[in-house]
Amino acid sequence: MDEGLGSAPLPPISADEHVLDRSGPDAILYLDLACPHCAASWVAVRELPLRLCVRHFPIASKRPRATALHAAVEAAAELGGDGAFWAFWNSLMEDQGHQDDPHLWSRAEKLGLELDRFEVARRGQEAAARVRRDFRGGIRAGVIGTPAGFAAGQPIEGDLSEALRALAVN
Numbered sequence: 001m002d003e004g005l006g007s008a009p010l011p012p013i014s015a016d017e018h019v020l021d022r023s024g025p026d027a028i029l030y031l032d033l034a035c036p037h038c039a040a041s042w043v044a045v046r047e048l049p050l051r052l053c054v055r056h057f058p059i060a061s062k063r064p065r066a067t068a069l070h071a072a073v074e075a076a077a078e079l080g081g082d083g084a085f086w087a088f089w090n091s092l093m094e095d096q097g098h099q100d101d102p103h104l105w106s107r108a109e110k111l112g113l114e115l116d117r118f119e120v121a122r123r124g125q126e127a128a129a130r131v132r133r134d135f136r137g138g139i140r141a142g143v144i145g146t147p148a149g150f151a152a153g154q155p156i157e158g159d160l161s162e163a164l165r166a167l168a169v170n
Helices: 034-047 066-094 102-108 115-122 125-141 158-167
Strands: 018-021 026-031 051-056 148-151
Touching: 018 158, 026 034, 034 066, 034 158, 051 102, 051 115, 051 125, 066 115, 066 125, 102 115, 115 125, 125 148, 148 158
Parallel strands: 026 051
Antiparallel strands: 018 051, 026 148
């Protein structure tokens, strides 16, 4: 894991963010859908009794497909709501070996999304703007690598999964 955090204030969780609410303390996670460390961390923490807000942090210089993956989950959310977002997000995190376009199309179809509309949304300005907003907010907050997280507005140091498990039991 390569993480570095903490400079400008962290943007608070807003009403339009993707939050998995398991009725516990808040944690904000900056994750890259193409990052194997992020996938392992996500699978380890997604069921914890926490309120997890995920933000896009695609590192395209390391993982060229990252930005396209983040746009795809935003397109799923635009067309199918929060349930489609989380189903698409989880499927990408669980299956890092199948992230090229035909696999994205298959995921969209399995969620009942119209493929032509999905492609337009995935390549559209709204998805790109959302991904850029999250990424820029992460940069301003001091995120330089993934997975990265914050709890109570403070950077999580060390292993993200362990820190979130500890937060969940306190």
